Amino acid sequence: MSESKVSHDWKMANVTPIFKQGSRNLPENYRPISLTCHLSKVMESIVRDVITQHLTKFNLILSSQHGFRRGHSCVTNLLAFFDKVMSYNDDRESVDIIFIDFAKAFDKVPHRRLISKLKAHGIDGRVADWISNWLDNRMQRVCINGVLSGWRLVTSGVPQGPLLFLIFIKDLDLGLLSSVLKFADDTKIYGKAATPADRLQLQLDLSEMCRWAEEWQMKFNVSKCKLMHTGSSNSNYLYSMNGQILNEVAEHKDLGITISSDLKVANHCQHACSKANRMLGLIKRTVKHKNITVMVQLYKSLVRPHLEYCSPVWNPHYSKDKAMVERVQHRFTRLFPELRVMTYEA
Numbered sequence: 465m466s467e468s469k470v471s472h473d474w475k476m477a478n479v480t481p482i483f484k485q486g487s488r489n490l491p492e493n494y495r496p497i498s499l500t501c502h503l504s505k506v507m508e509s510i511v512r513d514v515i516t517q518h519l520t521k522f523n524l525i526l527s528s529q530h531g532f533r534r535g536h537s538c539v540t541n542l543l544a545f546f547d548k549v550m551s552y553n554d555d556r557e558s559v560d561i562i563f564i565d566f567a568k569a570f571d572k573v574p575h576r577r578l579i580s581k582l583k584a585h586g587i588d589g590r591v592a593d594w595i596s597n598w599l600d601n602r603m604q605r606v607c608i609n610g611v612l613s614g615w616r617l618v619t620s621g622v623p624q625g626p627l628l629f630l631i632f633i634k635d636l637d638l639g640l641l642s643s644v645l646k647f648a649d650d651t652k653i654y655g656k657a658a659t660p661a662d663r664l665q666l667q668l669d670l671s672e673m674c675r676w677a678e679e680w681q682m683k684f685n686v687s688k689c690k691l692m693h694t695g696s697s698n699s700n701y702l703y704s705m706n707g708q709i710l711n712e713v714a715e716h717k718d719l720g721i722t723i724s725s726d727l728k729v730a731n732h733c734q735h736a737c738s739k740a741n742r743m744l745g746l747i748k749r750t751v752k753h754k755n756i757t758v759m760v761q762l763y764k765s766l767v768r769p770h771l772e773y774c775s776p777v778w779n780p781h782y783s784k785d786k787a788m789v790e791r792v793q794h795r796f797t798r799l800f801p802e803l804r805v806m807t808y809e810a
Contacts, residue, residue: 468593474504477604479613496571511594512627517588524585525630527639528637531648532626539717541647542777545654546727547693548643552656553727558695559725560657560666562703563716564673567689569649571621573601573632574681578622581631595628608629636676639670647719658733663701672705690716721774729778733785736778740770740792754799763796 476677491661500577519525525533530541554557566572579596582588585596602618621626637644641656642665653669656662677684684705691710693700715724715731743766751759771789780786782787792807 465590468590468597470504470594470598471603474501474507475598475600475602476500476615476713477618478607479604480607497659508598511591514591515627516771518587518670519585519631520587524634526634526637528644529630529634531630531646531647531650533630537648538721539774539776540722541645542719542774545645545652546777549654551726553695556697558657558693558698560663560698560701560703560708561652561654561692561694562666562670563690563692564650564651564653565690566651567683568686569633569682570626570629572682573622573629574620577680578628578632580635584626585631608772632680633682633749636673640672642666642669647721650719653717657695657698657701662751663699663703667703670703670705674721683797686710692725694727707738721777729780730785732778732781733780733788736770736773737792740767741795743767743770744792744796748799756800758795759799767792767796 477498477500479496479498481491484493484495486493497618520534530536530544549559549561565694574617575596579592579601582592584593599622603615604618605615622632629648631779633646633649636651637653638652642653644651644653651683653673655666655669657666674684685710686705689710690704690713691703692713692715700712702712713725715722717723722735724731740761744763747759747762747766747779751762771792797803797808
């Protein structure tokens, strides 16, 4: 650190693909994970902690950013979102929501512009020089099933951790009048759409975000940006980004929660229970000797997380949705012959 230099072998990374969703034959459906030296990661965590303390002390991260910050999470992001949207809904106001998708967000960050933003946040001297050296002349290769590609030079992007990216996109929503919430690169912008002036303001803010992306050499994947209309009297106005009309959807998965245009949680309950039941079926098929202690641990580890993820956000209040969630546990108790003679409540 005193020399502001990083060992060359700390800059060498193996990239391995992790499947996300969709067709397994399409490369864009995989998330590239960069694997580097463990010693490098330890050093990075030390530098990250110091930078985080600095950002927290001077309150340099906007409240709209909920990603990877102490006291913030997907739950706080979604609760803030639903609180505002529901308040509009209670006043019978229409709301338009746009879910923004960055194209390869972490891989697109230009290094020189990132360093300039770090210095603007008071991160200067040896730390800034060390980060600059750490980003410079990085090499990576792809590793799939033990087969390695050749080494390639990395000219942009932040390889480890989201902190530098949070700093880079901090000013994405500065000056916007519409509401914006972020979780790292997952961004949504929304606002009232009751009058033409409301809709025009949301469109102007969208255009300003596109101008920001062009200025800072980032790129939106407009084809994956989604528009959702809520409210019975919504005029279904069409918004555009970079001259391209956004796709309208009746439901969208945001931070793992299915959001419906009617703001009800029935669809998410169905998706969550479907995942939990599939995992329960896997346990039933693969575990031959169903010891109760082992099975309960498997249930708590593999099944229940699907039902409890962000549950403060989508906690159902309709009896049919509650019964749907409860049936998962009921099905689990039926796996044991000695318990089938008892009522479910017992």
